[in-house]
Amino acid sequence: MKAIVFDQPGDESQLHIADVADPAPAPTAVLLHVAATALNRADLLQREGNYPVPPGASPILGLEVAGTVMEVGPETEGFEVGDNVCALVNGGGYAQQIAVDYRMLLKLPERLSFTKAAAIPEVFLTAFQALHWIGGLKQNDTVLIHAGASGVGTAAIQLVKLAGALPIVTASAHKHEQLFDLGAALCIDYQSEDFAEAVLHFTENRGADIILDFVGGPYLNQNLQACATDGRIVSLAALGGARVADFSMAPFLRKRIQLTGTTMRSRTDEYRRRLTADFRERIWPHFADGALQPVVDTIYDWEQVGDAHRYMASNANVGKIVMTIGIVDP
Template identity: 85%
Template sequence: MKAIVFDQPGDAQQLHLADVTDPAPAAAAVLLHIAATALNRADLLQREGKYPVPPGASPILGLEVAGTVLEVGSEANGFEVGDNVCALVNGGGYAQQIAVDHRMLLKLPERLSFTKAAAIPEAFLTAFQALHWIGRIQAGETVLIHAGASGVGTAAIQLVKLAGAIPIVTASAHKHERLFELGAARCIDYKSQDFAAAALDFTEGKGVDIILDFVGGPYLNKNLEACATDARIVSLAALGGARVPDFTMAPFLRKRVQLTGTTMRSRTDAYRQRLTADFRERIWPHFADGTLIAVVDTIYDWEEVASAHDYMASNANVGKIVMTIGIVDP
């Protein structure tokens, strides 16, 4: 089969199509023809040599896929050849085929296209884990979502609303209109506004109950300022750096703040399978009835992968960037 590979770390021009070994499904896995995949920041970091591949994971880029079942293993239950599915995967999405454990699969409702479905697994499972498993979200709480226009951000806005809570976001000003449409109650331009002051103003001085953060060290002090008592901060990345300037423990102790760091790719297969099962039961039906939507910004053919990576690096997108693999499926 063919896959997108790179021979040495570097810029997006290193990416190219090549012949690779066909996947060999285990007994509990299914073989998928991949129709579409979606980009993630981890793809850019791995391409640059800054994201080591976890032991046992595929070195091929791509953490989420949508496609059709070609073959079902002897111990794989609930799926048949011809089923259209999507899945969170631990690498291997930039390819024509992939073997996926059946416990990671989500069967597509009729109204969901491959290009929409490919935009769901990483973003929504990450947001679901952060909000429900770690953040313990409750109805009526206020959630501050940094990078609100990202894939995870646009998923989190919708999941916060679904939980009966109130989403506020930080994002560039020109992206605010779309985020209000998704359900954001307040949009903060992080380039021109003090997000902590804006969050405190919105909550009438109480502070927010949960923060989803991708920036890291430079935001920690302001995050603590924005927190309510007993708030939960979930740190999903450190795109702004890991060091915290002029840090003091006092706000942590005074407000009893919980700070939890998490990455999805380093989790065990068993953890991701349990998370997917919970998501399948509690959240997945809402895509069939239209309550939740996949937010797709741009669709590229996979032969345009360098342009897709450059576009992601520009931070211009609202929602996900998707690549099709041999199909046209808007």
């Protein structure tokens, strides 16, 4: 089969399509023909040599796929050849074929195209884990979502709204209209506003019950200011750096704040299977009834992978950047 590979770490010019070995499915896996995959920030970091591949994971980029079942293993249940599915994977998505444990599969409702389905697994499972499994999201909570226009951000807005809670986001000003359309109750321009002050003003000094953060060190002190008593901060990345200047433990103690760090790719296979099963039961039906929508910003053919990576690096997107692999599926 063919896959997108790079021979040495570097910029997007290193990416090219080449012949690689066909996947060998385990007894509990299915073989998928990949119709579409989606970009994630981890793809750029891995390409640059800054995101080591976990032991046993595919070195091929791509953390989510949508496609059609070609073969089923003897120990699989509930899926058959011809089923259209999507899945969170631990690498290998930038390829024509991939072997996926059947317990990670989500069967597509008729209303979901491959390009839309490819935009779901990584961001919605990440947001679901952060909000429900770690953050303990409940009705009437106020949730501050940083990078609200990102893939995880647009997923989180919808999941917060679905739970009957209130989403507040930070994002560039020109992206606010789209985020209000998704359900954001307040959009804060992080480039010109103090987000902690804006959150406290909006909540009448109560603060946010949950904060989803991707920036890291530079935001920690403001996050502590913006957090409510007994609030939860879930740190998903440190894109702004991991160091914290002038840090004080006082707000942690006074407000009884919980700070939890998490990354999806370092989780065990068993953890991801349990998370997917819970997501399948509690959240997946809402894609069929239209309550949840994957947000697709741009679609590229996989031969344009360099352009796709450059576009992601520009941070201009609202929602997901999807690559098709040999299909036309708007």
